[in-house]
Amino acid sequence: MSKHSQAAERQRGGFDLGRLLLEGRAFFALIAIIIIFSSLSPVYFSTSNFLTMSSHVAIFGLLSIGMLLVILTGGIDLSVGSTLGLAGVVAGFLMQGVTFDMFGVTLYPPVWVVVILTCGVGAFIGAINGVLIAYFKVPAFVATLGLLYVARGVALLMTDGLTYNNLGGSAELGNTGFDWLGFNRLFGVPVGVLILAAVAIITLLALARTPFGRWVYSTGGNARAAELSGVPVKRVQVSVYVLSGICAAIAGLVLSSQLTSAGPTAGTTYELTAIAGVVIGGAALTGGRGNVRGTLLGAFVIGFLSDGLVIIGVSSYWQTVFTGAVIVLAVLLNSIQYSGRKKRAGKVSEPGSSDPKAPANPSSPSSKADAARVTSETESTAGKPATQH
Amino acid sequence: MAASSVQSVPVGEPADDIVLSARDVAKSFGSVQALKTVNFDVYRGQVTTLFGENGAGKSTLMKILSGVIQPTSGEILLEGEPVRFASTTDAQRLGISIIHQELSLAPNLSVRDNIFMGRELKGSMGIDYAEEARQTRALMEELDEPIDPLTPVEDLRLGQQQIVEIARALSVNSRILIMDEPTSALSATEVEVLFRVIRDLKSRGVSIVYISHHLEEALLITDHAVVLRDGVMTAYARRADIDLEWIVRNMVGENFDLGSPPTGHAMGEVALALEDISVADTAVPERSVVDHLSLDVRAGEIVCIYGLMGAGRTELLECVAGRIPLSGGRVVLEGEDISYLSIAERIAKGLVLVPEDRQRDGLVQTMSVGENLSLASIKAFTRWLLTSGSRERDVVDESIANVHIKTDGAKAEIGSLSGGNQQKVVIGKMLATHPRVVVLDEPSRGIDIGAKAEVFKLLAEGASKQGLAVVFSTSEVGECLSIAHRIVVMSRGRIAAEFGADASKEQIMAASGEAVVA
Numbered sequence: 089m090s091k092h093s094q095a096a097e098r099q100r101g102g103f104d105l106g107r108l109l110l111e112g113r114a115f116f117a118l119i120a121i122i123i124i125f126s127s128l129s130p131v132y133f134s135t136s137n138f139l140t141m142s143s144h145v146a147i148f149g150l151l152s153i154g155m156l157l158v159i160l161t162g163g164i165d166l167s168v169g170s171t172l173g174l175a176g177v178v179a180g181f182l183m184q185g186v187t188f189d190m191f192g193v194t195l196y197p198p199v200w201v202v203v204i205l206t207c208g209v210g211a212f213i214g215a216i217n218g219v220l221i222a223y224f225k226v227p228a229f230v231a232t233l234g235l236l237y238v239a240r241g242v243a244l245l246m247t248d249g250l251t252y253n254n255l256g257g258s259a260e261l262g263n264t265g266f267d268w269l270g271f272n273r274l275f276g277v278p279v280g281v282l283i284l285a286a287v288a289i290i291t292l293l294a295l296a297r298t299p300f301g302r303w304v305y306s307t308g309g310n311a312r313a314a315e316l317s318g319v320p321v322k323r324v325q326v327s328v329y330v331l332s333g334i335c336a337a338i339a340g341l342v343l344s345s346q347l348t349s350a351g352p353t354a355g356t357t358y359e360l361t362a363i364a365g366v367v368i369g370g371a372a373l374t375g376g377r378g379n380v381r382g383t384l385l386g387a388f389v390i391g392f393l394s395d396g397l398v399i400i401g402v403s404s405y406w407q408t409v410f411t412g413a414v415i416v417l418a419v420l421l422n423s424i425q426y427s428g429r430k431k432r433a434g435k436v437s438e439p440g441s442s443d444p445k446a447p448a449n450p451s452s453p454s455s456k457a458d459a460a461r462v463t464s465e466t467e468s469t470a471g472k473p474a475t476q477h
Numbered sequence: 478m479a480a481s482s483v484q485s486v487p488v489g490e491p492a493d494d495i496v497l498s499a500r501d502v503a504k505s506f507g508s509v510q511a512l513k514t515v516n517f518d519v520y521r522g523q524v525t526t527l528f529g530e531n532g533a534g535k536s537t538l539m540k541i542l543s544g545v546i547q548p549t550s551g552e553i554l555l556e557g558e559p560v561r562f563a564s565t566t567d568a569q570r571l572g573i574s575i576i577h578q579e580l581s582l583a584p585n586l587s588v589r590d591n592i593f594m595g596r597e598l599k600g601s602m603g604i605d606y607a608e609e610a611r612q613t614r615a616l617m618e619e620l621d622e623p624i625d626p627l628t629p630v631e632d633l634r635l636g637q638q639q640i641v642e643i644a645r646a647l648s649v650n651s652r653i654l655i656m657d658e659p660t661s662a663l664s665a666t667e668v669e670v671l672f673r674v675i676r677d678l679k680s681r682g683v684s685i686v687y688i689s690h691h692l693e694e695a696l697l698i699t700d701h702a703v704v705l706r707d708g709v710m711t712a713y714a715r716r717a718d719i720d721l722e723w724i725v726r727n728m729v730g731e732n733f734d735l736g737s738p739p740t741g742h743a744m745g746e747v748a749l750a751l752e753d754i755s756v757a758d759t760a761v762p763e764r765s766v767v768d769h770l771s772l773d774v775r776a777g778e779i780v781c782i783y784g785l786m787g788a789g790r791t792e793l794l795e796c797v798a799g800r801i802p803l804s805g806g807r808v809v810l811e812g813e814d815i816s817y818l819s820i821a822e823r824i825a826k827g828l829v830l831v832p833e834d835r836q837r838d839g840l841v842q843t844m845s846v847g848e849n850l851s852l853a854s855i856k857a858f859t860r861w862l863l864t865s866g867s868r869e870r871d872v873v874d875e876s877i878a879n880v881h882i883k884t885d886g887a888k889a890e891i892g893s894l895s896g897g898n899q900q901k902v903v904i905g906k907m908l909a910t911h912p913r914v915v916v917l918d919e920p921s922r923g924i925d926i927g928a929k930a931e932v933f934k935l936l937a938e939g940a941s942k943q944g945l946a947v948v949f950s951t952s953e954v955g956e957c958l959s960i961a962h963r964i965v966v967m968s969r970g971r972i973a974a975e976f977g978a979d980a981s982k983e984q985i986m987a988a989s990g991e992a993v994v995a
Contacts, residue, residue, distance in 0.1 A: 297863045299855040306852055309841035316800065316830060316838055317853040317906060318821035376843030 125396035145391035152365035154335025162375025172355035175340025180252030180350030214333025218326030270345030308375025502551035530925030544568030574646035636667025735959035745776030754806030768970035781961035798830030827913035847887025897928025
């Protein structure tokens with residue numbers, strides 16, 4: 089018996105290694121990317137380069153975290169790239185001063201007011217998305233696709249297609265400090281990266297330790313069951329789109345601060361990169377599975393990969409091909425992971441049919457497995473007193 | 478009664494000609510042995526029914542016979558010749574078809590397209606639709622169900638869809654039809670039609686293997702009974718030699734009892750009062766699926782609602798829980814009108830629903846056993862904004878102990894539990910909110926007899942010890958006569974009759990409008 093259980097133990101150990109590789113794939117991919125590019129280019133492996141790359145990742149990371157919340161509920165938010173662009177434009181517009189013709193005054197809001205108003209714009213777009221999806225039953229794909237166009241259009245209208253280049257503000261007007269949103273560094277770390285870290289920690293806590301987090305996961309896992317358990321499913325759905333909009337607005341602020349300019353076409357197709365980050369991070373597009381850690385890793389994989397390709401001088405066309413391949417590979421691995429899980433659990437889940445013993449069965453499976461196989465013949469002949477002869 | 482559970486195969490009768498048999502078939506899934514060297518025979522032109530609890534190995538055996546999976550050991554003999562099926566297509570070629578619990582029809586396509594799906598008849602101009610339609614019409618007429626071949630399957634009633642599925646099996650010349658729980662979603666009349674079709678198939682020499690949880694119903698149609706328990710065949714008998722009790726005894730291995738109404742506790746005030754409530758039909762708003770129905774349930778009382786499919790049971794319970802809106806009347810919980818509260822608010826007030834379909838409405842498959850159990854009572858372990866891991870563990874462990882869930886622990890995947898334990902998770906989740914009124918829609922659906930008895934015991938204890946008001950619905954008469962103090966029979970959205978615990982099955986069935994079949 090002990091020999092058998094040891095065998096089973098070993099088998100399980102081997103299985104777990106494969107599982108570890110599968111589940112930690114985003115992490116191992118990131119390590120592999122760092123090793124490969126470091127060996128190809130001497131500049132890649134340096135603190136300054138990592139910080140530069142991280143400040144690029146900050147944009148995608150912020151979008152991905154908002155996107156993660158939406159995807160966890162089983163939705164999708166295609167409007168985040170446009171929201172990012174619109175947020176930048178709104179911030180740029182506010183920084184130029186708002187003129188009220190009828191009073192003949194121009195107001196120059198301080199930066200913190202600009203930040204709040206810009207986030208409000210993001211939240212507003214998210215709220216439209218959320219209400220359309222939760223209350224009017226518009227498919228998420230279509231509703232957010234519509235907002236993708238609307239937000240981009242509004243950004244272009246506001247600027248007439250031009251870019252705001254002067255975001256510095258001036259000391260007399262009391263609206264300086266925009267460069268503290270992403271351009272500057274604090275203790276040597278780009279502010280954008282710190283903002284990403286803060287947003288990530290808050291989201292991590294919210295998902296793991298608050299009722300809201302549990303509601304998000306249950307809504308994505310099975311909205312009907314969640315509703316019958318008292319989860320305010322519709323409110324949860326609206327909330328995640330609002331949060332995604334806010335994340336996009338923050339990303340817009342960070343990006344325009346980094347670039348010291350705000351253009352209406354900023355962030356075009358970033359929604360797809362954000363989705364890719366979430367998927368590479370192991371989240372299921374069907375909802376209910378995924379976490380902040382994975383999503384951050386996913387964002388870093390994409391950022392470090394594309395920056396690495398630039399550094400070693402690969403043509404941008406090839407970059408696109410590589411990024412696409414990584415995404416397909418990630419989805420492939422996701423489906424392997426989740427179907428494996430289903431197979432293990434699935435044997436019992438067909439309603440009303442045979443379920444070969446819950447693992448809880450006291451006289452239980454794996455350790456007994458080999459022994460059972462050995463004795464199966466004798467056991468079963470003994471165990472069928474009433475069969476036909 | 479028919480104590481002779483051990484029988485030798487009846488010999489000499491030409492009617493008992495064996496067409497398909499499994500010899501010493503065993504099947505393991507990883508370390509779990511689902512079947513342990515089973516011998517099973519299918520008789521030509523007769524119905525052989527396989528009885529057994531969930532997990533006894535019925536579906537596994539059927540999947541082996543139909544080529545869905547391959548046995549670990551043992552062999553299958555068709556007309557005495559050993560055969561191997563690598564796939565269902567292989568089995569189908571040899572005349573064996575399986576009709577699954579979940580129908581495998583494409584609802585958007587027509588009857589004709591479903592019947593010829595994957596083997597379309599080719600003409601000179603692409604698919605020969607006219608010929609397909611002609612053959613379809615002929616098949617449907619043979620089955621006495623003249624459905625137009627161009628009707629989309631989604632427009633058909635479930636029973637008719639089942640018949641389309643049978644027609645498809647016949648169209649590939651099946652000699653052996655395996656039916657896995659064919660009646661689970663059918664109304665009494667639809668079951669009648671299905672049984673007529675089965676008798677007709679028998680007379681044409683088609684052999685049927687039948688699986689059902691409705692024991693009484695299966696006894697009406699079967700010629701041979703085989704009982705499986707824990708992957709071992711425990712009994713075989715001809716229909717004439719057995720009765721219901723014989724089957725149940727062999728299935729569970731002992732006499733069982735679904736319990737009796739708890740006594741010895743004082744009933745409290747009226748906890749739930751339904752006052753003249755109506756629910757409109759979603760498809761036809763002028764029609765009511767629940768029609769001016771009134772019912773009072775007192776604290777500590779257990780009320781069973783019996784009714785056929787379509788009697789309005791589910792609609793009644795869902796509107797009480799707040800899932801669907803009332804079109805008239807009031808729902809009153811302990812003196813307070815809760816008709817317009819949301820589901821969450823009703824749960825907070827102490828009224829919970831355990832839904833009928835636990836896969837669709839009860840469980841979050843992506844979450845663990847513990848997370849499922851605590852989902853409805855998160856507030857109980859939240860302080861300020863954050864949940865407390867240790868207090869959640871307490872809540873979960875208490876639930877696991879209270880409702881006797883067999884699991885590896887709170888972290889186990891919900892899909893790793895058996896049907897009965899999954900049902901207990903759904904019940905435990907709702908009980909963890911400390912309700913005053915528990916409403917359960919078919920709590921025994923798709924779980925085995927042992928688990929059923931446990932669920933009923935749990936409800937009886939809740940009523941007698943905590944003074945819970947319990948309302949549960951069922952479509953099996955036997956379950957009415959278990960723990961319920963009062964039995965309410967629903968028919969067409971109204972209460973057709975009300976009985977005490979001493980009612981007889983015949984009375985209940987007659988009141989529901991169900992034909993009493995001998």
